[in-house]
Amino acid sequence: MPPHRLTREIIETEDALRALIGEPAPLTCAKIVDHVTPLTRLFIERAPFMCLSTSDDRGRCDVSPRGDPPGFVRILDERTLLIPDRPGNRLADSLTNIVKNPHVGLIFIIPGVTDTFRVNGRAALTTDAALLAASTVEGKAPKLGILVDIEEAYTQCSKAFLRSQLWDPARFVDRAALPSNGELLQSIKEDLDAADYDEKRAQRYARREGFY
Numbered sequence: 001m002p003p004h005r006l007t008r009e010i011i012e013t014e015d016a017l018r019a020l021i022g023e024p025a026p027l028t029c030a031k032i033v034d035h036v037t038p039l040t041r042l043f044i045e046r047a048p049f050m051c052l053s054t055s056d057d058r059g060r061c062d063v064s065p066r067g068d069p070p071g072f073v074r075i076l077d078e079r080t081l082l083i084p085d086r087p088g089n090r091l092a093d094s095l096t097n098i099v100k101n102p103h104v105g106l107i108f109i110i111p112g113v114t115d116t117f118r119v120n121g122r123a124a125l126t127t128d129a130a131l132l133a134a135s136t137v138e139g140k141a142p143k144l145g146i147l148v149d150i151e152e153a154y155t156q157c158s159k160a161f162l163r164s165q166l167w168d169p170a171r172f173v174d175r176a177a178l179p180s181n182g183e184l185l186q187s188i189k190e191d192l193d194a195a196d197y198d199e200k201r202a203q204r205y206a207r208r209e210g211f212y
Contacts, residue, residue, distance in 0.1 A: 085143070120152040
């Protein structure tokens, strides 16, 4: 592996990494199982939001946010999940990655809760209308779903959320303090009318156009 362009102090082996950070505690390892339990399934059933991590056949990674009413990721059995795929920007990074490489990682997030739930497994895309029918929202069933066979499932500790103070309202950021989506696009495509783009986008969202 060539040195990073900004430093030569790079860890290149697991032995070197373990020498620095140590080994996980036995209890930490013991919590990793290949299924959801009656208690851990609550983290999936209460979660309105999750992140889906995928990579292609060359190892190039992508993380995609997924959100819907709580429990939108359905537990088909203790080792199988179904994630409904909703309309998006049609780049379909996650979906094309899954076709090339089935390995996925999920992290479930519940508002106000600092513990999260992680699942690693193998995914496949399904168009089974009977299976997808139960994922209907606002009268629309998804055309596509992601089936995940669980290989690892476990809770993640609260430290990241506590350090970031993510759920502290006093630390919430006013969206107006950041560039709008129109302004971001205009910085790339100079002839774009940022204000017009933002207004039309807000109107589409108000109509929930393309949500389902």
